[in-house]
Amino acid sequence: MTEQEIRRVYLDDLAVGDRFISRTCALDAADVKAFAKSFDPQPFHLEETAAERSFFGGLAASGWHTAAITMRLMVESVPFSDGLIGAGVEISWPRPVRPGDALHAESVITGIVFSKSKIDRGFVTLQTDTFNQRQEQVQKLVSKLLVFRRPG
Amino acid sequence: MTEQEIRRVYLDDLAVGDRFISRTCALDAADVKAFAKSFDPQPFHLEETAAERSFFGGLAASGWHTAAITMRLMVESVPFSDGLIGAGVEISWPRPVRPGDALHAESVITGIVFSKSKIDRGFVTLQTDTFNQRQEQVQKLVSKLLVFRRPG
Numbered sequence: 001m002t003e004q005e006i007r008r009v010y011l012d013d014l015a016v017g018d019r020f021i022s023r024t025c026a027l028d029a030a031d032v033k034a035f036a037k038s039f040d041p042q043p044f045h046l047e048e049t050a051a052e053r054s055f056f057g058g059l060a061a062s063g064w065h066t067a068a069i070t071m072r073l074m075v076e077s078v079p080f081s082d083g084l085i086g087a088g089v090e091i092s093w094p095r096p097v098r099p100g101d102a103l104h105a106e107s108v109i110t111g112i113v114f115s116k117s118k119i120d121r122g123f124v125t126l127q128t129d130t131f132n133q134r135q136e137q138v139q140k141l142v143s144k145l146l147v148f149r150r151p152g
Numbered sequence: 153m154t155e156q157e158i159r160r161v162y163l164d165d166l167a168v169g170d171r172f173i174s175r176t177c178a179l180d181a182a183d184v185k186a187f188a189k190s191f192d193p194q195p196f197h198l199e200e201t202a203a204e205r206s207f208f209g210g211l212a213a214s215g216w217h218t219a220a221i222t223m224r225l226m227v228e229s230v231p232f233s234d235g236l237i238g239a240g241v242e243i244s245w246p247r248p249v250r251p252g253d254a255l256h257a258e259s260v261i262t263g264i265v266f267s268k269s270k271i272d273r274g275f276v277t278l279q280t281d282t283f284n285q286r287q288e289q290v291q292k293l294v295s296k297l298l299v300f301r302r303p304g
Contacts, residue, residue, distance in 0.1 A: 039220035041227055042235045055237055055298070063238050064223050068191035068216050075193055083194045085207055086215050088244035146207070 008081045010150040011122045014109055022073035022105040024133075027061065029099035035065040060096035066103070066139050067091060070130045073105040078126070085146040087123065092140045102133040110142075114149075121148050160233045162302040163274045166261055174225035174257040176285075179213065181251035187217040212248035218255070218291050219243060222282045225257040230278070237298040239275065244292045254285040262294075266301075273300050 029048075036045030040062035043050035051059040074084060097103065111125035124147045130139035181200075188197030192214035195202035203211040226236060249255065263277035276299045282291035 039224045041224070044235065055234060062223070064216070064220050068220065071214070071216050072191045072193070082207060083196065086245065088242070090240070090242045092240035093238065 009079045010081045011112070011114070011124070011147040012150045014080075014112060014124060014147070016109050016112060018109045020074075020077045020079075020107040022077035022107075024102045024104045025069055025073060026102040027065075027069065027097070027099065029059060032059060032061045032065065032097075032099050035068070036062050040064055056096055059099055061098070061101075063091070063093045063139070066093065066097045066130060067141070069103055070105050070128060070139060070141060073103070073130075074107060074128060077105065078107055080124075080145070080147050081150075082148045084143075087144045087146055089144070090142045094137050094140065097132065097138050101138070103130055103138065105130045119149070120151075121146060123147070161231045162233045163264070163266070163276070163299040164302045166232075166264060166276060166299070168261050168264060170261045172226075172229045172231075172259040174229035174259075176254045176256045177221055177225060178254040179217075179221065179249070179251065181211060184211060184213045184217065184249075184251050187220070188214050192216055208248055211251055213250070213253075215243070215245045215291070218245065218249050218282060219293070221255055222257050222280060222291060222293060225255070225282075226259060226280060229257065230259055232276075232297070232299050233302075234300045236295075239296045239298055241296070242294045246289050246292065249284065249290050253290070255282055255290065257282045271301070272303075273298060275299070 033046055044054035044056045044060055045062050048059050078084060105128050107126050107128040109124055110127050114122040124145045126143045126145055128141040129137055132138050185198055196206035196208045196212055197214050200211050257280050259278050259280040261276055262279050266274040276297045278295045278297055280293040281289055284290050
């Protein structure tokens with residue numbers, strides 16, 4: 001198969017238990033602060049001294065930054081035919097991401113439901129765990145994704 | 153009260169039903185593509201022609217972009233004393249955000265639980281609905297937030 005063919009994985013090709021492992025993505029203090037400045041401008045994401053006095057005890061990435069990096073890693077590692085189209089998600093952040101961390105995402109299919117009303121599609125439940133370089137979990141994400149069946 | 157005092161709202165000061173309305177934040181096609189390039193590089197977030205042929209029928213913002221903008225609006229409008237510290241969230245995206253949309257977020261407290269083991273804190277459940285300029289809902293977010301009690 002060509003690379004393009006390999007990437008076109010349809011709902012019919014998927015099974016509960018299928019796993020997808022991403023590459024690793026590192027982030028530094030400048031990345032943490034840049035994301036926070038745009039989207040989550042709180043002291044513990046922006047400035048070391050204020051962060052040390054906060055609940056986090058030091059500079060920590062916004063959970064939304066962790067989620068966005070995880071999405072990037074999922075787009076690269078989960079090869080559904082028409083892309084990753086999320087209907088809804090649940091997220092928890094069991095521990096903070098720190099500058100210098102290197103993250104990777106491990107996804108597993110935990111559910112597949114074919115639509116009864118629209119026969120060309122269905123929903124896949126995908127659990128994606130994000131880990132740092134010490135294999136400590138920094139995010140748990142459960143996504144409900146719209147996935148299309150093979151045409152014809 | 154000084155502005156700093158006004159912003160220090162503790163768990164003791166909050167009640168179910170309290171509402172917080174944000175300012176409006178507009179985004180354009182360049183914003184949509186820039187976020188997507190960094191965090192969600194899929195054709196329907198990156199390029200108009202490909203987007204028209206996709207499920208979205210035109211360029212659409214990444215759901216994670218909508219979530220990040222909503223966080224920015226929450227940070228500015230929800231004045232909890234030690235910031236917005238999320239333990240976990242649920243999100244759904246009932247319709248896409250388009251270039252040119254102007255978003256605002258309406259938050260309401262739906263639950264308050266005081267911690268039994270740590271008497272200085274508790275958890276607030278906050279429902280945040282994000283709307284476009286036509287008052288169409290583009291995101292539903294339910295957050296479980298760690299909030300501290302007034303010291304002493």
